[in-house]
Amino acid sequence: MSKVIGRRLLLTIPLLFFVSLIVFALAQLVPGDPAVTIAGEQATAARIEEIREKLGINDSTLVQYGRLVGGLVQGDLGTSLYSEQKVTDALFTALPITLSLAGLALLFVIVVGIPFGLLAGTRPGSLLDRILTAVAALGVAAPGYWVGILLIIVFGLGLGWFPTGLYVPFGESPTRWLYHLILPAFALSLAGIVEVTRQLRSSMRDAMTADYVRTARAKGLRQRTVVLKHALKNAAVPLVTVLGLQVNVLLGGAIALELVFGFSGVGALAVRAVQNRDIPVIQGIVLLSVVVVSLSNLLVDLAYGWLNPKVRAQ
Amino acid sequence: MADRADVAVPTGPEVWRRHAQDHRVEQSLDESSAPLSARARFLRRFLQQRPAIGALTFLVLIVLAALFAPLLAPYDPDQNDIRNLLSGPSGDHWLGTDHLGRDTLSRMLYGARVSLLAAVQAVSIALVLGVVPGLLAGFFGRWVDVVIMRATETIMTFPPLLLAIAIVAVRGPGLFNAMLAVGVVFAPRFARLVRGLVLGVREETFIEASRSIGTPAHRILRRHVLPNILSPLVVQISLALGFAMLAEAALSFLGLGVRPPEASWGALLQVAYNNINRNSFQAIPPGVAIMLCVLAFNLLGDGIRDSLGKEIRRGT
Numbered sequence: 182m183s184k185v186i187g188r189r190l191l192l193t194i195p196l197l198f199f200v201s202l203i204v205f206a207l208a209q210l211v212p213g214d215p216a217v218t219i220a221g222e223q224a225t226a227a228r229i230e231e232i233r234e235k236l237g238i239n240d241s242t243l244v245q246y247g248r249l250v251g252g253l254v255q256g257d258l259g260t261s262l263y264s265e266q267k268v269t270d271a272l273f274t275a276l277p278i279t280l281s282l283a284g285l286a287l288l289f290v291i292v293v294g295i296p297f298g299l300l301a302g303t304r305p306g307s308l309l310d311r312i313l314t315a316v317a318a319l320g321v322a323a324p325g326y327w328v329g330i331l332l333i334i335v336f337g338l339g340l341g342w343f344p345t346g347l348y349v350p351f352g353e354s355p356t357r358w359l360y361h362l363i364l365p366a367f368a369l370s371l372a373g374i375v376e377v378t379r380q381l382r383s384s385m386r387d388a389m390t391a392d393y394v395r396t397a398r399a400k401g402l403r404q405r406t407v408v409l410k411h412a413l414k415n416a417a418v419p420l421v422t423v424l425g426l427q428v429n430v431l432l433g434g435a436i437a438l439e440l441v442f443g444f445s446g447v448g449a450l451a452v453r454a455v456q457n458r459d460i461p462v463i464q465g466i467v468l469l470s471v472v473v474v475s476l477s478n479l480l481v482d483l484a485y486g487w488l489n490p491k492v493r494a495q
Numbered sequence: 496m497a498d499r500a501d502v503a504v505p506t507g508p509e510v511w512r513r514h515a516q517d518h519r520v521e522q523s524l525d526e527s528s529a530p531l532s533a534r535a536r537f538l539r540r541f542l543q544q545r546p547a548i549g550a551l552t553f554l555v556l557i558v559l560a561a562l563f564a565p566l567l568a569p570y571d572p573d574q575n576d577i578r579n580l581l582s583g584p585s586g587d588h589w590l591g592t593d594h595l596g597r598d599t600l601s602r603m604l605y606g607a608r609v610s611l612l613a614a615v616q617a618v619s620i621a622l623v624l625g626v627v628p629g630l631l632a633g634f635f636g637r638w639v640d641v642v643i644m645r646a647t648e649t650i651m652t653f654p655p656l657l658l659a660i661a662i663v664a665v666r667g668p669g670l671f672n673a674m675l676a677v678g679v680v681f682a683p684r685f686a687r688l689v690r691g692l693v694l695g696v697r698e699e700t701f702i703e704a705s706r707s708i709g710t711p712a713h714r715i716l717r718r719h720v721l722p723n724i725l726s727p728l729v730v731q732i733s734l735a736l737g738f739a740m741l742a743e744a745a746l747s748f749l750g751l752g753v754r755p756p757e758a759s760w761g762a763l764l765q766v767a768y769n770n771i772n773r774n775s776f777q778a779i780p781p782g783v784a785i786m787l788c789v790l791a792f793n794l795l796g797d798g799i800r801d802s803l804g805k806e807i808r809r810g811t
Binding site for chain 2: 471
């Protein structure tokens with residue numbers, strides 16, 4: 182297992198190199214004189230000079246890249262162009278909110294998607310299967326933030342069952358944290374639930390006709406044991422792939438949902454940074470997302486090893 | 496990493512290789528009528544796909560509605576009516592009005608133009624940026640392949656919407672920049688698909704024959720490789736249009752896409768959301784329109800894929 186981790190960590194080195202290039206390129210790609218573009222047309226010469234200083238664009242490209250990498254190694258992402266706040270501080274304030282939202286959504290994806298996939302996959306062609314397939318087609322096409330708006334209209338403004346915004350930290354009150362997160366997390370999870378249901382349905386359908394399932398049945402095992410212990414474990418490998426990809430999707434989807442529900446998470450921070458053209462903050466967010474996605478990829482690879490002895494042997 | 500990428504690409508090279516083989520046999524039998532009969536078989540299969548036919552009909556209607564928006568729209572989309580602010584559906588305004596009293600139906604019709612054009616723009620950019628590297632990586636292999644594939648993997652590490660937002664941050668908000676960003680985000684997916692398909696046809700004897708008589712690589716790619724991988728690419732284009740439409744809507748909803756007073760469906764959703772406490776109905780029409788269009792692009796893509804031929808379907 183430690184070999185797998187070690188190999189994966191080695192593989193992330195070229196990835197990090199490419200990512201650092203992309204992040205560096207972001208600041209270089211600002212059209213015209215970046216300092217003037219970012220400061221806006223009415224900016225004073227002093228302000229332009231200040232931004233130039235902060236971006237460090239008076240130095241040569243190589244020096245700038247070296248400074249970026251040096252900063253990254255030390256965990257220093259620079260300071261925001263609009264507040265004196267350090268980018269890392271801004272990220273660490275916003276991150277728990279986004280992780281709460283995405284984490285709860287991932288939980289919904291697992292808890293709702295797996296049973297649906299099992300039900301549809303073990304009874305292909307049944308009424309339930311057909312209903313789930315139709316709902317799934319709609320679920321993929323509906324934007325998550327729009328579903329969030331509909332949930333606000335029905336369950337927030339209409340029935341008054343749930344709050345329509347405001348994030349409550351877990352440390353303050355776990356129950357209210359959950360209560361305030363349920364609507365946005367559900368809206369965020371919908372696309373993932375659909376994806377998991379579809380994937381599990383198709384891999385379960387294949388698994389249920391496999392020889393080992395027939396053998397298990399012939400041995401007289403109960404349907405539940407056959408489905409959960411034999412078929413599901415084999416159908417789980419592509420499922421883990423889909424769950425891993427979901428982390429990526431959830432992080433993206435969280436951006437608009439944070440805005441809809443008025444959470445000041447990483448997504449809201451990103452949108453504000455784009456409107457202000459706060460490049461250091463954008464760079465920080467992009468890097469952070471890559472770290473989170475790489476970690477989830479590592480977990481997925483470890484899960485492959487756990488599920489499939491053949492992978493472990495390699 | 497590679498394993499997962501393979502799962503994401505729905506078609507194995509082997510399958511397309513077989514498809515190419517069959518296609519070639521037909522051509523050698525009867526050069527003039529063979530393409531027609533392949534097309535006829537495709538059409539016959541496609542006409543049996545009811546969801547795909549429904550989707551295509553719906554999309555044609557939407558495109559017509561967008562084209563003839565000036566004739567169909569009951570009002571000027573930017574005309575304010577201060578006596579009718581945020582009104583619900585009525586005989587005068589079928590879908591009600593927004594916070595400035597502008598007719599929602601008219602804005603939806605004009606919005607269809609922006610949303611559809613934006614999706615086409617984004618997918619065209621993705622094709623230009625994705626197909627050529629994919630062809631090169633698949634055809635030349637070795638270090639070209641390694642460099643291009645590492646680059647696509649890196650871009651695909653970023654959450655798509657976040658990368659698009661970062662590009663908009665750099666280039667500045669606006670519809671073209673937003674669609675450029677979506678195109679950049681989607682390009683690696685085309686590159687990977689094309690590379691996989693090219694790997695399937697690269698070793699074919701007709702390519703080898705062409706090479707042996709000294710045909711230049713760009714000509715082989717254009718004349719022999721590209722036509723053989725076109726049909727699976729069409730499937731992916733249809734799915735990509737759906738994705739681009741969702742992405743445009745999201746960026747415009749966040750205020751990073753189309754600039755007011757011009758409106759796409761995503762921008763209409765943003766306005767509706769800002770006034771959700773006073774009139775929540777306004778959030779329904781643009782959302783439904785986005786959902787149905789995306790659904791139609793997905794169903795159409797699935798339908799085309801399923802009509803391409805048994806030998807392909809078996810492997811997907």
